[in-house]
Amino acid sequence: MSRLVLLALPLLSACVASEPVSVSPVALRAEDAQIAQTHIREALRDPEGARFRNARQFATAGGDQIICGEYNATNGFGGYVGYTPYYVRLREGLVDVAHITGGMAAVGCRKAREGLVNVRA
Numbered sequence: 461m462s463r464l465v466l467l468a469l470p471l472l473s474a475c476v477a478s479e480p481v482s483v484s485p486v487a488l489r490a491e492d493a494q495i496a497q498t499h500i501r502e503a504l505r506d507p508e509g510a511r512f513r514n515a516r517q518f519a520t521a522g523g524d525q526i527i528c529g530e531y532n533a534t535n536g537f538g539g540y541v542g543y544t545p546y547y548v549r550l551r552e553g554l555v556d557v558a559h560i561t562g563g564m565a566a567v568g569c570r571k572a573r574e575g576l577v578n579v580r581a
């Protein structure tokens with residue numbers, strides 16, 4: 461029975477409604493960029509070695525802030541692995557959603573540049 465519940469939880473979480481929200485570019489605020497970078501650094505093996513570039517900020521119609529950019533981090537051998545996109549959405553100054561690996565960051569940032577993202581209601 462508990463296995464059934466564990467299998468059902470991801471399916472139910474996918475049922476959370478999301479709605480398209482308009483997005484527009486805004487000037488990058490240093491404090492928002494710092495929150496995003498701190499969140500990313502906390503997930504890395506070598507937080508102090510992280511390098512950031514190409515940061516951009518977008519504001520949603522609902523007031524959320526989206527920070528997109530790229531970061532480069534070191535691997536277990538101390539070498540840099542190459543720049544990777546990141547997507548961090550802030551709600552009321554706190555990290556609500558963060559994608560720092562895989563293709564979700566690239567997709568989220570592309571949608572923000574296009575002017576429309578889906579957010580949880």
